[in-house]
Amino acid sequence: MISVSLISLIAYFLCVPLTIIMILWLYDDEKRSFKKVVPTQKTMCECDICLYHFTADKEDKFVRCPQCGNLMERKSAKH
Numbered sequence: 001m002i003s004v005s006l007i008s009l010i011a012y013f014l015c016v017p018l019t020i021i022m023i024l025w026l027y028d029d030e031k032r033s034f035k036k037v038v039p040t041q042k043t044m045c046e047c048d049i050c051l052y053h054f055t056a057d058k059e060d061k062f063v064r065c066p067q068c069g070n071l072m073e074r075k076s077a078k079h
């Protein structure tokens with residue numbers, strides 16, 4: 001019969017779940033780094049009056065703020 005000491009049994013039951021958790025963690029981390037960047041025709045705008053940030057089409061010369069309704073010339077937000 002094979003004799004297994006209590007210490008090695010405890011070590012085994014501690015190491016196996018920890019190894020599984022580490023593998024899953026690394027796999028999840030790897031999966032997260034491959035996030036796709038979706039190209040869009042929209043750009044960020046900032047309202048001159050209420051400083052609300054919103055997206056607008058790149059082609060539009062004039063945009064209307066959805067927060068306060070202010071019509072303004074489109075310019076990209078610098079921050």
Ligand SMILES: [Zn+2]
Nearest residue numbers: 047050065068
């Ligand atoms: Zn506004």
